[in-house]
Amino acid sequence: MLDLGVSLLPPSGLLNQESRLATAQPIIPAADGTGTIITPNGDEFNIHGGTPSGINLFHSLEQFGLNSGQIANFLANPQIKNILTRVVGGDSSVINGLIQVTGGNSNLYLMNPAGMIFGTDASLNVPGSFTATTATGIGFGGDNWFNAFGDNDYHNLIGAPNSFAFDLAQPGSIINAGELAVAAGKDLSLTAGSVIHTGQLSAPGGNITVAAVPGEQVIRISQEGHLLSLEVEPPRDINGQVLPISALDLPSLLNGTAGNVETRLVVQPDGTVQLAGSGFRVENGDVVAQDVTAGTALLSAANNLTLVESQFQTTGNLSLLAQDTVLIRDSEENPFLAQAGGYLYLQGNQAIDILALNHPQTPFQSGGEMVLVSDGNISGDAHFSSGGNFLMLNLAGEPGNFVSLYDPIISVDGDVVLGNYVGAALKVEATGSISGGDIQITEPDTLGFIPPTDPHFDILTTSRALVLQAGKTQLDNQANVPPIQVTPGGTFFPAIIPNLPPGSIQVGSIRTWSFDDNEHGGPVILQAVGDITASNIFTLWQGTPTGSGNGGDITVDAGGNITINTDVLSFTDNGYGGNITMNAGGDILVDDIQSIGTVRGGDISLTSGGIIETTQGDPVTPGNIFSCSGTRNKCNGGTGEAIHWQSEGYANF
Incomplete structure (x- = not known):
């Protein structure tokens, strides 16, 4: 499983310089001996020079921003596997143009602790994978770090990056309103203190990671495109100096130059930030995400994961994680969809709050297991269709409590494990067994999104009905999700599953x-x-x-x-x-x-x-x-x- 335990580092000290918002402007190299050269050519800025080290090429920039129509062109060669770029001037990067890599198939890493904003005209033309982060360091194993500030021992920074350090107490934010896409089989990653994604992310056949990280933490990467854990490490500024930057919080970021970029975020008079048209607040540590298309995808929030009218489609596994609450909503105009060819995993440590019933489309579909995990209530007003086992659990792996005010339908090609249930008329159908706790039905399902072809349509919509069917050979509400080959080794979450005879019910x-x-x-x-x-x-x-x-x-x-x-x-x-x-x-x-x-x-x-x-x-x-x-x-x-x-x-x- 993904270990998302959180521990804090010792404070890194008071930060002694205010961050400034960058206007979208020509790219300026840093005069720090890294050797980065910027050659303008009209609206195109060629970025070359830098410091090579093995398969890596390092750049250092004072400022980085693009207006609409401008191009940042990173020059590579076939020997360069990774291009790693830091922005050191203390300005957030407002990017409303094209970022590209030419001359090789290099991966591109862009690091700016002050924050980044990708506008609606932002796009990528990168042959390899792309990573944007507000980390203060990118690790290469041991004590070898590409630091956002200060000196670097470039000759020791060899091999592939495997970790990100966030030394600020409140790391900077990333806002994306653009259409960011990488080539088939490549990865796309956005990691910051908060990540607000209202545009589109695409990595067909590759991995997408969107993660909000608590301050003073290190992310370790064990597999390409997957966050393994958040770990405690001592401050790793090699000079022992206080970091010369403080990242802007979301209201300040949006009230600055970001106000000229459409982000779907609104700063209220009281200084709070809301997702436009929804009324939902966005706070530091949150992840807000819109559209994601990938081979596998991981969205992880240090606080809340807010998904409003979102569309997630993966041919492989999809994980949606929050240290606090996973909140999901749709609207009459736009459905919510989480469709995974592999497993679909939702974890909100404090709560899972789902209300997605404005469309007849089944919003949660998986070719493999579907697992919802929380120590609070799992509120599931939606339809669920799983090609593997369906589990509602607490963090200890025991059956979790399930509530639904309106319209729960669960169709599973496998076994079902639930805790206690309180709510509207409930139908659970499974080809395997069904295990549950106490069940209390309080209302009929009156919203009308049960398919009229369902044989239990009448009793579910007019009465406080309970229907449990185990060992079915044909499900009434099965979604059409082509399953993929899931890595063997059993469930990825240590669930305590009752050992029932095949096709049995125990409640x-x-x-x-x-x-x-x-x-x-x-x-x-x-x-x-x-x-x-x-x-x-x-x-x-x-x-x-x-x-x-x-x-x-x-x-x-x-x-x-x-x-x-x-x-x-x-x-x-x-x-x-x-x-x-x-x-x-x-x-x-x-x-x-x-x-x-x-x-x-x-x-x-x-x-x-x-x-x-x-x-x-x-x-x-x-x-x-x-x-x-x-x-x-x-x-x-x-x-x-x-x-x-x-x-x-x-x-x-």
Whole structure:
């Protein structure tokens, strides 16, 4: 898994120089002995010279900025693998033109701790990978660093970069409103204290990394394009000097020259920053991201990850991570989409907040596993379709709590693991097993985005319904995501998954209660090719003395055994009890079975390929089977419906 534990370095001292915003201007070399030469040619600025070291070429610039129509052309040769450029003047870089590399297939690294803004006209023509960062150093292993300030031992900076150091207490920000793309199979990376991406990022077949990093941290890279960890390291200024820069915070950055660049960000009168048209605040440490197309993609926020009307498509794995909250929204005009050919992984340490129901398109789709992880509530108002296991977990790898106010549908080609659920009518269908905690259904799904072709459309949209189906051979709501070959080695998150028989259901208490007049207890449908186990099943209506409502129907259909540890109850204070049907290829083991209404009870039908035993609550005293008029646990001698049972073994009740 990705280890995103955070620890702070000792303070690096007070910073003694204010950062200034750079106007988009011709590129100026730094007079520090690095040897960078700038040769203007109209609107094109050729960048050459520099200091070579092995396969690397280093540049040092006083300022770096581009107006629309201008070109920064980094000259390379076939022997240069990496071009690494630092901007040392303390000005943020406003880039609204083209950055390109010619003469070789070099990767390009651009480092400016003061911050960077890519405008709507910003673009790339880089044959290799591209990295933009507000780090204060790029590491090559050991104590060998390409420092943003001060001297460098260039002859020791050989091989490929493998880490980034962020020594400032609040690292600078990167804002991208442009269309940044690299060639097929190459990587694209934006790392800063905050990253606001409202444009487009594209790395077909390659890796995209967008990461907001806490101050005084080091990012280690273990695999190309993937952040492994944030680590504590001592300050690594080789001269022991205070860094001569303080990065602007987001409001200051936007109120300066960035105000001339369209960023979809608005500074409010109170100094806070909002994403235009959404009302969502953007703070230091946040990542805001719009469109991403890649082979694999990783978005990681030190604070919140805010995804509004975003479109993410990867042929491989997609990871969306936040130390605080992952927040996802769509709109009537623009859907949200997270589509991964491999696994899809969401982790918000404090919360996951999803409301993406304005379009009938399934917003979360994966060819492999889909995993949502949080120690807070996982709020999932969306449809989910996974080509592998579907897991909702806490940070310890145990089943996580799930809430949904409107419209959850989960379709899985594999197993499902959930914790407790509270919310609207729920449907979970899986080719494998389903494991969950307590389930409470509070509302029908009234938003209307369940496909009308779904066989449970009517009950989900009109009642407090629960539908769990395990061991299906054909899913009703499967998304068309072509799976890729996922690296073997099991799940990437250490989940604690129950060991259930194939195609089985195991849940806690089930409640589909209604307390509203003239409504009803919701139907419960549990279907599995294997075993079905639940603590109890209650579907009932309890309203005002002048109101009425019916108990819901209960259907439990298992190819194996049915085990209900206590009661199965369909009850109403004023109306009809629901029908209860239980069919098992094996045994039926339950305590009481009751369908009771003040008017009359419903049909009760039990069919077992083994025994029928109603002693789960008390191994000595048989339980009761009621279908009658009366009150809970008591018949008043009124009308009930038929009670049918058939078993291949004995029946005891």
